Amino acid sequence: MNLEPKPATVAGPEQTFTGRVWFDVLCGAHPESAMRVNRVRFAPGARTAWHAHPGGQTLHVTQGVALMGTRDGTVLVVHPGETVYTPPGEEHWHGATPDDFMEHLAMWEDQPGNGAVWAEHVSDADYARR
Template structure:
């Protein structure tokens, strides 16, 4: 068994090339040892912050732990997500997720890597598309 204590986990600002609209922080990053393919982290989005559009070769599970956020799958409406919600994003499904315009949101993201790739980053979510969440 491997135990990583809370005080051993660093919080880092997420790479700006994969997020927009505000600050995003990643902590508690983990990865299973081979033959496991699982990876994950706790991700906190400040109000207005969101991921770029992206896909996962083997899918992704999000466990919302705090706040209010939005998520959207390509071709669908923006959906509000709240603490306690669990979201499954199927393999190859183009989507984004982040905080609502007025509330921060934290989730635990869990995904598996395939051939060393856990996420395929795409273009940023346009501000006018993100603003449609205000109507949801």
């Protein structure tokens, strides 16, 4: 058993996020474990780029209201305490509503060479679908 030190909060890179985003790595420092958990905080209007996880991803909203979209045009409105599972390989995005901050826990399994596959930024038109 090991008490883990808290890593510094990191700003989300412009290549994979639109707007201001910060994340804390809660779990993911051990090469023998595939479990990854990040706490991600989005400023109003901020969002990820399109991406997919080869092993799927689970998102649990803890504060604010989230928007989560898929390539077929579906956009879910997700409230605190609600959880969304994205199946392996499904391209999606997630972010805050235009008027509120949002925080979620992002959970996925990651093996070497099997990380998230990032695509283009989400257009304003795709973001505005609700």
